[in-house]
Amino acid sequence: MISTLQSRMLRGADGDPAPRLAYGADYNPEQWPRDVWEEDVRLMQEAGVTVVSVGIFSWARIQPGPDTWDFGWLDEVMDLLHAGGIGVDLATATASPPPWLTTAHPEILPVTANGETLWPGARQHWRPTSPVFREHALRLVREIATRYQDHPALVAWHVSNELGCHNVYDFSDDAARAFRLWLRARYGTLDALNHAWGTAFWSQRYSDWEQILPPRLAASHPNPTQQLDFKRFSSDALKDHLIAEREILKEITPGIPVTTNFMVMGNTKGMNYPDWADEIDFVSNDHYVHPGPQDRDELSFSANLTSGIAAGRPWFLMEHSTSAVNWQPVNVAKRPGDLARDALLHVAHGADAVCYFQWRQSAAGAEKYHSAMVPHAGRDSDVFRAVAELGATLKALAPVAGSERETASVGILYDWESWWASEQDSHPTSLLDYRQEALDWYSALLALGVRADLVTTRADLSRHRVLIAPVLHVVPAGLAKELTCYAEQGGHLVTTYFSGIVDENDHVWLGGYPGALRDLLGIRIEEFGPLLAGESVELDDSAAGTLWTDRITVTDADTQVLAHYRTGVHTGRPAITRRPTGAGSASYVSTRLGVDGLRALLPRLLEPAGVSSELPADVRGAVELTVRRGDGERFLFLVNRTDATVPVSGLAGDVLTGGTPGTDGALVLGPREVAVLRQPAG
Template sequence: MKTVRMPLPGISLGCDYNPEQWSPDVWREDAALMRQAGVDLVAVNIFGWSNLEPSPGEYRFDDLDEVVELMHAHGIRVNLGTGTSSPPPWLTTLHPEVLPVTADGTVRFPGGRQAWCPSSPVFRKRALDLVERVAQRYGGHPAVALWHVSNELGCHNALCYCETSAEAFRTWLRGRYREIETLNEAWGTSFWSQRYSDWSEIRVPRLALSLRNPAQLVDFQRFSSDELLDHYRAEAAILRRSSEKPVTTNFMVTAHIRNLDYWSWAPEMDVIANDHYLDHRLGDPVAELSFAADLTRGLAGGRPWMLMEQAAGAVNWQPHNLTKAPGEMIRNSLTHVARGADSICFFQWRASAQGAEKFHSAMLPHAGTDTVAWREVLKLSDILDRIAEVAGTEVESEAALLFSWESWWSAEGEARPSQAVTYLDQVHASHRALRSLGVTTDVIAPGTDLSRYKLVVVPGLYMVSDADAQAIADYVAGGGHVVVTFFSGIVDERDRIRLGGYPGAFRDVLGVLAEEFAPLLPGVTVELSDGSAGSLWTERLRVTTATGIAHYVDGPLPGVPAITRNRHGEGVAWYVATATDMTGLLREAATTAGIGSRETADDVEVVRRGAYLFVINHGAEPVEYPATGEDLVTGKHSDGSVTVEGGGVAVIREERK
């Protein structure tokens, strides 16, 4: 396992800084204020290309030199960007062929960001020329603590449908399948007369008059993720030739970005870094924050990671950009720390006066330092210093949840049993229920060793390989406990249906067989015999070796099992064949698996990280929780229980017997 290389000791506080937007007088003011705020790490040169190379081959480093030296003089370390995230106007003017093309064949113009095709050799060469210059100039500078490749790779341009991408896609496919007939078999091209006789006939899957080939769409997603990963590798290789400092890029583990398979990216990072913003388009954005933090920790192999970006208050890109209430930013930040983050950074330091993000919040708002936002920053900085000893410890988890980007891509194809059923909804529902029970959960990839976990939850794992399915069956047979939800095990990695009845790969371990799906219309519910309700989905299910523990009372399948339990070998497997509140079932599964309860009030989450117990109260009323030890936040000692005020956080160094 790769060694994590955190850029700084302790729990560092950082920010994204864009000095090119401000005058040198402001730089000096900012450096002094950063020092006051306890900022340890500053990301610069993220969008610096047009400043560093204002015309082809003409490089100007004077401004960046001054900023780096200014940070160094104030004892602030630098997270140095390669500057390649968006091309300068001269590049897209000289070489319009680098511009990305969307699925409808439209060329997307510059004027925003990431206006480049990931497969473009012209963009790659120009970008690497810049990286070489930056690496050589700053590779040995003592201020540099971390290298930041590009920025949020694939946020806007992950899927490009231009002719350059088409040729790169064909090359990728030849490497994957070797023979054209192997590809035909994998894609099922006998359907709709799609059989290929030569690689040159294959195109990128632009919009068609009808439904497109689902196996081709999944492979295009895989290819696109690999293309951007290859670009990351190319930049990282240059940096590593000139510097021994760790190299990373900022992931986007969040509800609205899905195009990169970060399980394949994670091994290439010296430290895992993630950007996360509360998404108020979701029903429970705080629960999603906890899920994203757990998934980021999974990508880090359970070891510490960085929160590279978050918002101090409101963002600017949602339909309704809600600000954070007093204390909310601190709770958000410490939730990330509780779930494994050893660095808390913000976009950005000073709120922009111009540009598309001028209404995005910052550590230093437009109104200056006499503000609630600034005082919250100072308070957070003080808390991070108080809890610095937490750094390097690992989160304790007895449960795991399997998550797959490939299942996300494939399960939400163009033609599926119900457009109302989405992969992430099932994932979030399962994780949210575990969180409400106080069960800390590792979010891991299919195929991960499961032996350390008492309970494994498998939500909506539509696409699964034979080997990964067998690993789950072996885990249960060996005494493990697993909960599987509907639309799981349906296809193999080629998106080919597993014949013989649903849930395909999991029929034997679950002891059930479904003859057909029976989705429900949105808004329609069915009553279950245990008093709960189901929605969105039912199945014509029968038990083989399982026992039905809840049945449909009404709806299209009265009397048919909706939730089952099966003894398989030494373990137990549950199946949930409808969308329902998972809390009761997961409480039963956790208890059966021997996981002790930490259940508390709905608005309170409890996480143990090493010897430290985090109790985060998102509610308005004080809560009491069993704990003995010192609260690092307040310095008070608790003997038997700790009281956490409404909106507060306790970090207890536990005295365990």
């Protein structure tokens, strides 16, 4: 169902009461002469654009000096867009402070762990904990909100932009003071902090709060719990800034929804987005494809995880690219069909808006080679034609708007604190990649045609018959109990190496690994066996393992050994185990198997739960199936993962878009094509 707050954005500024999928881009008219603006609105209408984000990097234009304001140009832009039936997601413009502010107050500039100042000249050059920056930023927010509170084009507020993209970790004196306050609130006493940080080690015991610093450049490895807490604090500091801006917007415009754009993609991990999600009215995300063998799997994974962060509710794709970006080592243009496939894959996983960076490709500046909806070549270009075609497709998919993603039988648990802690220094290996391990499990499920949801520890885990928790490194006692109950009540848990090792303070669970999960799994490990780069071991089921091995001892008579090591120092010992418990089970995979190894293993892990693919056998792996569910309806998204034509038979429903009729009632998907079927909900 469409929430009251989301409905304003989904219906736009043209007065059409029918819900629809929003379509648009970041719009930066200040980069262009006035005579381009009318053409922009005309081309937006031609492309089917319904919403644009305006003013994101406009602070220096809106406020040219400390007490000087220039809203005339923005007034005109807002009026033009409204006259064209286009809604505005208006930014608070606080993402990058203007030169006059950093000149007058260089103390707002971030400082690295090495003590180096990050100077102006790029963007996001501000400290999240700077009281001076906060004062000026909130003054700007109040001015903008007051001026446009009643403007009919306004459909949403866009707080800052990609918070933390370049300034998540600041080690300045402002940050040190704020960190101490955060630690006081978390621990209450120095004794509690000293215990949590294990300061008896290396003579680190603190006797005064003022002695505590961020983990700046040190002679050796900084205290691991100090590092983990600084990550928590840094995420919270940015969240606090988000809340401060939001509160002003809610005070002045209580009926306008507020969002900010997350960056659920790649290795962007500094911001704990599941913790932020409740602070905004709808989740928004930016995503850019990283070329590689799992590039579109990663896109699907990130969109899926964004849906998990949004608790399955519709969310908004605030930025992605029509073609090449400008910031990768080699910036490859998208192939024909990629633009639509990439956008619709996000919609399949719950996006109710498809937006790009940016509307018109810049002629100058650091992102002038970044693609846009209107490229340097202009309207007469393949990119713009594809943009207009996508606009028509999204219009045909209007019935999907407001529907939620249907829960899958398999959940993959993604935990930010395990991500942070498992990749810190002084560990058994520096080669561990938390996100890659989770992505490999996801890719293997895609290859089997099995739907899966990315979920966080805030979710109701019992909704999934199988729960895969790769490298669940941080397991507080409460989570261990929850996972035990999950399995005993009929769920089937699967976890991996380096899971259940530490508690929330990064203290090792003693008595043998995997500490917090040892009894549930019915195994005990005395010592890890990490592998060198390029080294591998063989299992007796013909799989090959890399990165990690464990010396497993089975401690419960009911624990079954699904595979042994055939080579390596643990030859003959268990490699993969399963322990039945209550109505469910708990399985353990002690090495990194990669996509191919997991694809071979997964049917054995899914079989006790009765989980298999819903797709016809001949298209499993070639087609990704994702389902959204609305009032009495289901929407089946069929995504061709290949560069070949794929006929899909046996799935009933009205075709909303994509595919062509084939023989024997099959729906034929062209290379990289997406089809959407509508059927009654069972």
